[in-house]
Amino acid sequence: MFKHLVNNLWNKGAFEAGKRCRPFSYIFTSGFHGGQVLFAPRSFFGVEDFVDDDNSRPYTYQKEKKSKNPHKHISFKNRTIAYMEPFTLDVFISKRFVSASLTHRVTSKQVAVAGTNSKDIKAVLKSRSDIPACLAIGQILADRAREADVYTASYTPRERDKFEGKIRAVVQSLIDNGIDVKVYLN
Template identity: 95%
Template sequence: MEEVKSDLYHRLVTSTLPSLAPRSFFGVEDFLDDDNSRPYTYQKEKKSKTPNKHVSFKQRTIAYMEPFTLDVFISKRFVSASITHRVTCKQVAVAGTNSKDIKAALKSRSDIPACLAVGQILADRAREADVYTASYTPRERDKFEGKIRAVVQSLIDNGIDVKIYLD
């Protein structure tokens, strides 16, 4: 009888305890925590090439001090601009010359008056969303002149304070 009890106990204990080896399922591994023997899951991440690189205080806090960024895209056919919340990556205000209401009112969808109209509409929509400041860094291939400057200047003229970072 003792042997049956110990055998049942041994089977019960070994069947309920998970194995100590990690299991992998689509890049997610389960391990046992040493403290309380409960499994926890973590996402495998790539190791940084510079693990000891110092991140300055400004780099860590700039996203919270200047939370909104301006993005301006100009192609041969249309002009588009948006203000995005930097922390949540959600677009707060968007304006472009491809939308139905603006298409009918403009002669051309990619000239300077179209850029000024996009800036004015974007400023109105940003003020509705209680956004009054934004930061703008031009893309590497873009120069801060012409149509891009017209959009940014139109935003500034319509009450949105734009801080421009030129590299």
């Protein structure tokens, strides 16, 4: 296609001797900036620098994600909850095992962890995923949390989880063993 363009210009007399001709550029009309070509010095990498529509500054992509509503008010509770209630409880229950952990919100470090897959707990339990296993995990997690000087935690169930059965058994066991757990239900 480029060869065809050069041949057309050659036949029209654009490259006659003695005439001063301006260098040309082939313009794609259905592409970046609607085919607009800017005669700017080439950049270090050999790619033309594109400017905005008002020719004010180089065309750049914004890396950070902007809020849809920049004037949105963030409540005091949303700003301070990570510091007022720094520890969160995470409970995971599958068909084969149960695990629970207490995590510090600000530093994202796990303070206490208990699960039925560990060797010492696995040997004692009859089943690794029933209600007595959940009660044992709650008791062990409460002991480990007290060793780490954690006495309060907050728990928000995942969207797919209901606060009943095995999850409730783990949380109730934590409460019974001296850890104050605030449960936030949707």
